Amino acid sequence: MSNVPVARPRIVCLCGSLRFSEEFAAERTRLTLDLAIVLAPEATEASVLDSSLVQALGELHLRRIDLADEVRIVNPGGYIGEATRREIAYGTASGKRITYLHEPAMTDT
Template sequence: MSDVPVPRPRVVCLCGSLRFGREFAAERERLTLDLTIVLAPEATDVSVSDPSLVRALGELHLRRIDLPDEVRIVNPGGYVGEATRREIAYAHSWGKQVTYLHQPATDDS
């Protein structure tokens, strides 16, 4: 255990399309070096075709959104897809602060 006192760190959950893997990694690294706890979905090399597993993974990510102080949308070029829009709506419904890597391309996000 360290003798260095650390105040409660900020907790951020990353959301967005996993096709932006490099951007997720860069934002995770930036936030970690800023002493932030980062929650994010994990990309897998396995294609998930089982609909019940797909739904369960979506629910798991909503539980991540329950935990943080902030939900950060990783959206290069302002892209926000349908699943991410649902996550944003869920975060807003719980009063979570939602921020964006880039300004959304449309006003409906």
């Protein structure tokens, strides 16, 4: 057991395209070492998911945002897709702090 005191840790939800798995892993590690609790979607092995399952997984991810103090957008090169835009809008409407791996262009948000 560690002697390092950890008060109420910051909870960070990672959002972005799962094609950036290496960047997600790097952010997860960096934030964990910064003593944050990290919530993130999990990539699935299935190549084709049923549309109702895709919708349910999207809603599940919004519940992760509900639990978070901060929404961290993993967006290498500034890329932000449609689902991530929805998550940013949801986090913003919920009063969450939104941060980015790479700052988006003003027209991206």
